[in-house]
Amino acid sequence: MFIYPVFNGSPTPLIFWYITGLILLIEGILQLSDHGLLGVTDLRGTLVGLGAFWDTLFPPGSASDS
Numbered sequence: 001m002f003i004y005p006v007f008n009g010s011p012t013p014l015i016f017w018y019i020t021g022l023i024l025l026i027e028g029i030l031q032l033s034d035h036g037l038l039g040v041t042d043l044r045g046t047l048v049g050l051g052a053f054w055d056t057l058f059p060p061g062s063a064s065d066s
Contacts, residue, residue: 029043030043030044030047
């Protein structure tokens with residue numbers, strides 16, 4: 001797939017397509033988990049709870065309750 005550059009800019013670097021694909025893959029796995037198709041019922045909550053930067057965004061205990 002090739003996206004034509006706008007205003008004679010350079011084409012999209014391939015690494016951005018890989019990063020986008022990885023993000024979509026992770027989100028797809030989390031969506032399947034949310035619907036219970038993977039057998040893991042709270043995969044998204046586990047990953048949010050393990051994220052090091054979430055502590056300052058949520059009050060204590062609220063991230064694990066999601």
